[in-house]
Amino acid sequence: MKLPITALTLFFVSLISFSQNLPSLLKGKNINSTFSILAYDEHTQEWGVAVATNNIYVGNSTIYIEPGLGAFSVIAETEPSYAQAGFEKLREGKSIMDAIQYTKNKDDQANYRQVSGIDKDGKVYAFTGKSLKYWNGNASQILGKNYVVMGNQLEDSVLSSMSRSFETANGTLAQRLMESLVAGQRSGGQISGKQSAALVVKGTNNDWFNQIDLRVDHSSSPVDDLKKLMDFHYGRIRLNQALYAHREGNQSRALKKLSESEKMLDGWTGMYSRIASANILLDNKENAVKWVKKGISENPNWSVYLPAFYFLKDSPEMKGLINPSRFTTKDWEAALNMLSNLGRELEVIELAHRLKSDKIESSYLNFLLGRSYFYEKDNEKAIKFLELALQMDKENIEAEMLLNKINS
Known part of the structure; x- marks a missing residue:
């Protein structure tokens, strides 16, 4: 029976639409265009992989790292056994x-894969499956x-841009990997689109x-969003550095680190209260x-x-x-x-006593009052309110710990 011309047309249009995956499509494969960079930092003893693709959750099956041993990246038609057996070897x-x-x-499916690896000393190796040359775009490695940078279904300059960017970038290994991935995307990335990205760095000396x-x-x-996540990561570190510098009396460094953190944390509303308190x-x-x-x-929520900024x-x-008349005890x-x-x-002591006189009372409020007296070196009053906190709630572990510290 002959297919109607409209059905034939749709059939061939479908094949053309997936032509870059044709060799594997007919075998029931699920291949997606991807590019990645795998690297080692000999100074920090860190291994890392950054990857982007036109499929969902690329980090789920393409990144494998064991600090002190090495790392693997498996893309195109992924296969975890390359990493599992690779680490064993x-x-x-x-x-x-x-x-x-x-x-x-x-x-027997190696011709559909791209695999790169790096050992504990930074020695690298990679291969690009022979069938990948039949897909649209560039498939190779440097x-x-x-x-190692590698990828498939790419614009021609993607890998060279990634390589050049990584070699000239400054910063941590994670930041250099990110710069490389961004460079690859800006050079055209995958010809078939973009959908997910991931970056993992692990080190032998890292907490x-x-x-x-x-x-x-x-x-x-995805690459822009991944960079934003990295900014959040380092922005929180900068904020902590600002607070530490303030405690150490280095105000110029504190202001510098706070300014850096504000730029990097913009968009993470959960950190705004900490940024505000640091500014205070x-x-x-x-x-x-x-x-x-x-x-x-x-963020309306x-x-x-707001109550924390009562002052x-x-x-x-x-x-x-801020409407204190609507405040709950918490x-x-x-x-x-x-x-x-x-x-x-x-100010804590003055406000807490005013609240207590207004019949606003809780175990935690008395703990805070006792702690402030402790900080003001009035242990007698500190003990009084810490004991009251424990009378109201025997499980107030913070009051118990501070009371034990005073009595020890």
């Missing part, structure tokens, strides 16, 4: 080339000192909070108010943070935003806690 003392070739020699695992699983601008610590009330109002304008209620710019606790975090213990 590296443990046995095999070279990175042998570690990859071990699986490739047993893989091996450099301590890094858990210094390991980076960032993913954008579905987006119309550094005597920039006007900027603190700006961040409070910015939080409210960008941000108003939950700003009389500022003309805050008129109508709101007052937030107000007291913020004052204490700012080192304004005498």
